Amino acid sequence: MSIIGKVWKYGDGINTDVIFPGKYTYTLRDPAEIAAHALEDLDPAFVSQARAGDIIVAGRNWGNGSSREQAVTGLKYKGIAAVVARSFARIYFRNGINQGLLLLTCPEVVDAAQTGDVIEIDLTAGLVRLNRQDYSFPPLSPTTFGILEAGGLVAYVRHKLGLPDSGPIGSSE
Amino acid sequence: MGKTFAEKALARAAGLPEVVAGQVVDSRPDVVLSHDNTAAIAQIFYSIGLKKVAIPEKLAITLDHAVPAPTAQHARNHAEVRVFVQEQGVRHFFEVGRGICHQVLSEEAIVLPGQLILGADSHTTHYGWMGAFGAGIGRTETAALWATGELWLRVPESLKIMVTGELGRGVTAKDLCLHIIGQLGADGGLYMSIEFSGPAIERMSLSNRMVIPNMMAEFGAKNAYLSPDEATFAYISERWVRRVKAENPRPAAAMQAFSREAEEVIRSQALYPDPDALYFGEHTFDASSIELTVACPHSVDAARPLAQVKGIHIHQAFIGTCTNGRLEDLQAAAEIVKGKKVASGTRLLVIPASAEIYAEAIREGYVQTLLAAGAVLGVPGCGPCMGNHMGILAPGEVCLSSANRNFKGRMGQPEAEIYLASPAVVAASAITGCITDPREL
Numbered sequence: 386m387s388i389i390g391k392v393w394k395y396g397d398g399i400n401t402d403v404i405f406p407g408k409y410t411y412t413l414r415d416p417a418e419i420a421a422h423a424l425e426d427l428d429p430a431f432v433s434q435a436r437a438g439d440i441i442v443a444g445r446n447w448g449n450g451s452s453r454e455q456a457v458t459g460l461k462y463k464g465i466a467a468v469v470a471r472s473f474a475r476i477y478f479r480n481g482i483n484q485g486l487l488l489l490t491c492p493e494v495v496d497a498a499q500t501g502d503v504i505e506i507d508l509t510a511g512l513v514r515l516n517r518q519d520y521s522f523p524p525l526s527p528t529t530f531g532i533l534e535a536g537g538l539v540a541y542v543r544h545k546l547g548l549p550d551s552g553p554i555g556s557s558e
Numbered sequence: 559m560g561k562t563f564a565e566k567a568l569a570r571a572a573g574l575p576e577v578v579a580g581q582v583v584d585s586r587p588d589v590v591l592s593h594d595n596t597a598a599i600a601q602i603f604y605s606i607g608l609k610k611v612a613i614p615e616k617l618a619i620t621l622d623h624a625v626p627a628p629t630a631q632h633a634r635n636h637a638e639v640r641v642f643v644q645e646q647g648v649r650h651f652f653e654v655g656r657g658i659c660h661q662v663l664s665e666e667a668i669v670l671p672g673q674l675i676l677g678a679d680s681h682t683t684h685y686g687w688m689g690a691f692g693a694g695i696g697r698t699e700t701a702a703l704w705a706t707g708e709l710w711l712r713v714p715e716s717l718k719i720m721v722t723g724e725l726g727r728g729v730t731a732k733d734l735c736l737h738i739i740g741q742l743g744a745d746g747g748l749y750m751s752i753e754f755s756g757p758a759i760e761r762m763s764l765s766n767r768m769v770i771p772n773m774m775a776e777f778g779a780k781n782a783y784l785s786p787d788e789a790t791f792a793y794i795s796e797r798w799v800r801r802v803k804a805e806n807p808r809p810a811a812a813m814q815a816f817s818r819e820a821e822e823v824i825r826s827q828a829l830y831p832d833p834d835a836l837y838f839g840e841h842t843f844d845a846s847s848i849e850l851t852v853a854c855p856h857s858v859d860a861a862r863p864l865a866q867v868k869g870i871h872i873h874q875a876f877i878g879t880c881t882n883g884r885l886e887d888l889q890a891a892a893e894i895v896k897g898k899k900v901a902s903g904t905r906l907l908v909i910p911a912s913a914e915i916y917a918e919a920i921r922e923g924y925v926q927t928l929l930a931a932g933a934v935l936g937v938p939g940c941g942p943c944m945g946n947h948m949g950i951l952a953p954g955e956v957c958l959s960s961a962n963r964n965f966k967g968r969m970g971q972p973e974a975e976i977y978l979a980s981p982a983v984v985a986a987s988a989i990t991g992c993i994t995d996p997r998e999l
Contacts (some may be wrong), residue, residue, distance in 0.1 A: 398744055398857055398859075400857075400965045400968050401880070401965075402944075402963075402965035402966065402968050403965065403966055403972075404999075406945065406967050406970075406972075407944035407945045407946070407968060407970075408944075408945040408946060408950075408967075408970045410595070410623075410944070410946075411594050411595070411598075411623060411631075411632055411635050411946065412623050412629070412631045412632065412635070414598055414601065424833075426966055426967040426972040444742060445745055445749065446745040446778060449574045449744055449778060450680065450963060450965055451677060451963075452679055452680040452695065452696055454696040454698060456699040457696075471562055472747070472748060474745075474778060475748065475749050475778065475780055476680055476694050476695065476696060478676065479695060479696055479971075480696035480698070481695075481701060483696060483698045483699050483702075484698055494571060521916050526582060526712075528582050528710050528960070537698070538698050538702050539602065539605060539606055539698060539701070539702070541702075542606055542705055542706060543606055543607060545706070545707065546606075546608075546706070547605040547846060548606065549607065549610070557941045
């Protein structure tokens with residue numbers, strides 16, 4: 386399985402307050418509305434210019450701070466294919482996997498990639514490709530791979546409880 | 559090989575004889591916490607295709623993040639939470655004004671030493687103050703927990719932080735934490751269980767101890783741990799008995815017997831790491847060398863000795879939150895502002911972390927002292943900490959806060975700046991209008 390996408394590059398310590406501001410956390414629930422504020426305090430160009438299939442490449446501790454899941458929801462709704470970082474904050478990592486957003490740790494590619502580059506992620510081979518150079522990343526654990534493969538934790542739990550798959554999480558309130 | 563606290567606590571929660579760091583286990587938490595985000599979690603829960611929560615007796619829900627409702631939208635959110643609580647028979651529900659989740663669950667002894675609490679709130683690390691395993695989780699996985707009662711957790715590696723000596727005059731656990739995070743970075747404890755020990759920790763009041771695991775969320779930690787001692791057992795057992803009595807009145811004789819047993823039961827469940835446990839690393843800090851410390855915009859690890867930022871003008875001073883809104887914090891503030899006035903051009907906002915603290919602060923006269931100095935008192939809850947209401951900043955404004963987080967936009971406005979410090983520093987700075995060492999006031 387392979388993903389090819391255009392890079393949005395960010396630095397170290399990007400926290401959930403700039404990925405999705407706290408002032409919206411108890412009022413916005415529709416994924417489209419959440420996505421409209423993605424990264425607004427960090428990079429105002431992102432919302433208007435990011436396209437489905439794009440890939441975020443970031444430094445250390447991406448997603449630190451609040452447990453708010455909307456910091457994943459907005460990116461997922463925009464169709465961001467993956468976030469490749471030097472490291473992830475732990476709750477962000479869990480939220481990402483649980484919502485079916487691919488999160489990879491690959492410091493070498495973070496050093497090499499710039500905004501606008503095109504990278505290829507080969508999940509089967511465990512490689513990220515940039516400018517004909519291959520960078521390997523550690524394999525996902527069976528649990529995280531199982532959740533990603535199911536399309537997220539909700540689908541995974543439905544399967545575990547023997548419930549029918551009733552499609553993605555509804556966006557209406 | 560000996561076991562760390564995390565290995566012992568997660569083995570117990572997973573029903574396994576033993577586990578090792580790195581292992582992924584299916585844990586069954588004793589308590590599952592959520593707050594104003596409960597309605598959004600319920601939406602995910604119902605989308606799974608289920609009608610009834612599997613573990614309503616383990617759910618604890620507080621309304622605290624935006625209370626009382628600042629807008630009609632927030633009010634509708636609260637109303638949905640109340641319907642959910644009613645329909646699901648949620649055991650522990652705390653209404654608007656009772657206080658901040660972590661303070662209230664501690665006051666009500668809903669979590670006990672050695673137990674596992676998972677919360678849809680990043681500061682669930684808080685419960686380490688009593689030797690419980692507390693970790694923050696996301697909304698979707700909280701919904702999955704409601705559905706099945708269990709959740710995958712990776713057993714974390716452990717980092718040992720030994721604090722020797724004694725904190726200097728006016729130096730608090732907040733200064734210690736800001737110093738540690740400043741030294742080791744906001745990801746210095748990423749994914750790890752942080753075990754604190756040493757004479758400086760043992761000497762601290764419980765109120766001061768509570769700051770430490772709370773702040774470890776800003777260190778990237780999964781959880782943090784302080785050894786429960788006699789003071790911990792006395793606090794928890796008294797409150798546990800009080801709650802059980804209120805929930806389930808029994809004859810006086812039965813209640814007396816329960817009171818006698820309570821402390822023993824709690825003590826017997828406490829967990830302590832083995833001396834030969836395996837640690838990822840170890841750091842030692844000398845408490846006597848820690849200075850008053852301030853975190854500068856826009857990250858908690860941008861920490862500097864107060865001496866380096868003294869004199870910076872502040873528009874708002876905020877004392878409150880799950881980190882530093884307790885009675886001892888209000889007392890420290892009241893002692894500093896007594897007989898003085900908040901500087902012109904600065905406002906002092908004080909929000910007790912719980913209704914219980916508020917009532918005690920009135921009894922002790924702290925509230926009157928604060929009001930006389932010109933402070934504004936708010937309803938117990940999170941207040942402006944994450945930018946919902948009750949003290950949002952304007953563009954260009956500077957706030958000195960006793961909270962745990964100073965990210966850009968955190969208090970509702972990306973063009974504002976937030977500094978973090980202990981309540982005493984915040985109170986002294988409110989009087990002068992600029993960042994001030996309370997010992998020099």
